[in-house]
Amino acid sequence: xxxxxxxxREPDSDLVAQQADTAADRQAMVAQADSxxxxxxxxxxxxxxxxxxxxxxxxxxxxxxxxxIFMAVFSTFITQSPxxxxxxxxxxxxxxxxxxxxxxxxxxxxxxxMAGARTVLIIAPLATFLALLWGGIIGLVSGFYRGMxxxxxxxxxxxxxxxxxxxxxxxxxSLLGKSLAIVIIVIGALFTPVVSRxxxxxxxxxxxxxxxxxxxxxxxxxxxxMAREILPNITQPIIVEGTIRLGYAVFTxxxxxxxxxxxxxxxxxxGLTIATERIFLQIAxxxxxxxxxxxxxxxxxxxxITDGLSRVFSK
Amino acid sequence: xxxxxGRRLLLMIPTLIxxxxxxxxxxxxxxxxxxxxxxxxxxxxxxxxxxxxxLGADKPLYERYVSWxxxxxxxxxxxxxxxxxxxxxxxxxxxxxxxxxxxxxLVIIVPVSIxxxxxxxxxxDSFLDRGITVSSLxxxxxxxxxxxxxxxxxxxxxxxxxxxxxxxxxxxxxxxRFYYLILPAIPLMFLELGYIARMARVGTVQVLAMxxxxxxxxKGLPRHRVVFGHVLRNAMVxxxxxxxxxxxxxxxxxxxxxxxxxYPGIGKVMVDAAQTHDxxxxxxxxxxxxxxxxxxxxxxxxxxxLLNPRIRMGG
Numbered sequence: 001x002x003x004x005x006x007x008x009r010e011p012d013s014d015l016v017a018q019q020a021d022t023a024a025d026r027q028a029m030v031a032q033a034d035s036x037x038x039x040x041x042x043x044x045x046x047x048x049x050x051x052x053x054x055x056x057x058x059x060x061x062x063x064x065x066x067x068x069i070f071m072a073v074f075s076t077f078i079t080q081s082p083x084x085x086x087x088x089x090x091x092x093x094x095x096x097x098x099x100x101x102x103x104x105x106x107x108x109x110x111x112x113x114m115a116g117a118r119t120v121l122i123i124a125p126l127a128t129f130l131a132l133l134w135g136g137i138i139g140l141v142s143g144f145y146r147g148m149x150x151x152x153x154x155x156x157x158x159x160x161x162x163x164x165x166x167x168x169x170x171x172x173x174s175l176l177g178k179s180l181a182i183v184i185i186v187i188g189a190l191f192t193p194v195v196s197r198x199x200x201x202x203x204x205x206x207x208x209x210x211x212x213x214x215x216x217x218x219x220x221x222x223x224x225x226m227a228r229e230i231l232p233n234i235t236q237p238i239i240v241e242g243t244i245r246l247g248y249a250v251f252t253x254x255x256x257x258x259x260x261x262x263x264x265x266x267x268x269x270x271g272l273t274i275a276t277e278r279i280f281l282q283i284a285x286x287x288x289x290x291x292x293x294x295x296x297x298x299x300x301x302x303x304x305i306t307d308g309l310s311r312v313f314s315k
Numbered sequence: 316x317x318x319x320x321g322r323r324l325l326l327m328i329p330t331l332i333x334x335x336x337x338x339x340x341x342x343x344x345x346x347x348x349x350x351x352x353x354x355x356x357x358x359x360x361x362x363x364x365x366x367x368x369x370l371g372a373d374k375p376l377y378e379r380y381v382s383w384x385x386x387x388x389x390x391x392x393x394x395x396x397x398x399x400x401x402x403x404x405x406x407x408x409x410x411x412x413x414x415x416x417x418x419x420x421l422v423i424i425v426p427v428s429i430x431x432x433x434x435x436x437x438x439x440d441s442f443l444d445r446g447i448t449v450s451s452l453x454x455x456x457x458x459x460x461x462x463x464x465x466x467x468x469x470x471x472x473x474x475x476x477x478x479x480x481x482x483x484x485x486x487x488x489x490x491x492r493f494y495y496l497i498l499p500a501i502p503l504m505f506l507e508l509g510y511i512a513r514m515a516r517v518g519t520v521q522v523l524a525m526x527x528x529x530x531x532x533x534k535g536l537p538r539h540r541v542v543f544g545h546v547l548r549n550a551m552v553x554x555x556x557x558x559x560x561x562x563x564x565x566x567x568x569x570x571x572x573x574x575x576x577x578y579p580g581i582g583k584v585m586v587d588a589a590q591t592h593d594x595x596x597x598x599x600x601x602x603x604x605x606x607x608x609x610x611x612x613x614x615x616x617x618x619x620x621l622l623n624p625r626i627r628m629g630g
Binding site: 158159162163164165166167170171172173174175247251254255258259260261271274275278281282285288289292293295296299300302303307 | 330333334337338341452453456457458459460461462464465467468472479563564566567570571574575585586589590592597601604605608609
């Protein structure tokens with residue numbers, strides 16, 4: 001079909017109208033595609049949520065973790081005070097007044113066990129967040145640019161991983177002193193290398209896709225492509241990595257406070273309590289066993305969530 | 316093969332130098348005044364200066380690093396200013412104890428997790444499979460001091476089958492040591508159980524899907540011959556691989572278990588040195604652990620290469 005207008009100086013009105021039509025068409029199509037992809041995304045999200053709700057693994061984990069979050073926030077309104085010392089009732093076995101018994105200072109073990117969730121649930125999520133933030137930036141940059149930048153960053157990461165995490169954190173914490181903020185930063189920093197590796201791998205998988213190419217051809221800046229194009233497409237591996245790290249963060253935070261590098265008495269923290277009360281294991285096992293069981297349930301809960309999430313995502 | 320080992324050994328040197336700088340920097344720079352951090356806030360300035368001179372802490376930093384590094388390589392690890400004992404024999408004796416414990420733990424880890432994994436794999440998706448998978452994974456994610464303290468209560472305090480301590484009284488025969496090490500070794504085994512059993516299970520499931528297993532079954536080979544002759548051997552490869560990758564966790568676990576059982580190993584030495592700011596002892600023990608960690612990783616890589624011809628040839 002001849003599209004050229006008869007008079008080159010005077011634009012053909014038909015053609016102009018036609019072009020305007022196609023432009024409008026294209027816009028409408030784009031909008032339609034956008035809304036279609038948004039619907040698709042919504043549908044997918046709803047599908048994932050349904051699958052998660054139907055996963056017994058995920059739901060059990062979620063219930064356990066929610067229980068401890070609830071206890072961390074509200075336990076002081078429900079139980080007795082976790083700090084009230086009463087020498088007259090020290091090391092008493094579980095009874096009607098003290099369901100979980102009392103510890104060496106006569107404090108209520110039930111109250112301390114419930115309040116013990118607090119420190120772990122502050123340290124672990126914040127440390128995980130820091131690790132995801134730093135690891136995310138490092139992983140995005142090294143996966144996106146590849147080449148020298150990637151090589152240098154990954155070698156540095158290797159050196160950070162040359163020592164077991166616990167050893168490095170003991171080394172740093174023994175010298176930096178004991179405070180909640182330092183523990184959070186140290187765990188976050190030590191988890192960063194592993195997170196950056198995972199995210200780097202995910203970025204490398206995405207960077208050759210058409211949509212990244214299109215964004216680059218549009219002339220978008222690298223930072224935009226990384227943050228607005230690639231990042232939204234790797235949320236699933238990031239979420240899975242985040243829950244895996246959360247499990248390890250709970251593990252590490254509890255271990256550090258057990259070794260005496262996190263918190264100081266009279267904090268009801270589980271790891272710390274197990275460390276200080278374990279000398280009474282033979283005469284008053286309840287002072288140790290209840291916090292131990294509590295910590296065990298929380299760790300297993302977080303890992304059940306991880307397991308459920310990665311199962312649903314990998315389907 | 317030899318070239319692979321040689322290259323890996325050469326690669327270890329820069330990593331080790333970087334780690335030693337990291338250890339040195341953390342231990343000597345962060346606290347500011349070494350003498351002050353050893354003597355505490357109540358010592359006079361004069362005493363601090365005398366100790367600094369004795370330790371050579373008044374010299375410039377790089378000089379101190381070089382003399383420390385050279386001393387470490389030539390076997391002069393210094394004297395602990397706090398305990399006033401030479402560092403090397405103390406660390407070496409502790410290392411021996413730790414290796415005994417770790418070796419014992421590894422000896423029980425491998426058969427237990429492989430048997431569990433193969434069982435689960437043979438009855439894939441059955442109730443037994445789910446049970447083994449979930450419980451071994453739970454064991455792995457629960458911190459070792461939690462499982463340790465619960466086992467201590469059950470087997471030492473309640474049932475009284477095993478001793479509460481990890482070291483037999485002086486003068487008992489050497490074999491007795493293993494009896495006392497059973498309880499500390501089990502939580503260490505738990506740490507690895509989940510991963511190794513899972514690998515053994517995956518290996519079994521994959522092997523069972525192979526055509527030659529069907530051939531073996533169809534030609535009338537009895538089930539135990541199929542399992543022992545084909546399945547077990549092939550399920551071993553991924554299992555050995557994953558054991559090597561878990562060395563870091565084993566070392567971290569040693570630190571915690573030695574603290575829990577008051578076992579005089581290198582982890583205990585390290586934690587004590589960190590708690591008391593015994594910088595000389597801390598540096599030496601961390602560096603020794605770093606060397607062991609790297610050598611163990613190297614050995615693991617070599618074993619994997621030996622098992623996998625593709626890597627062996629490529630190396």
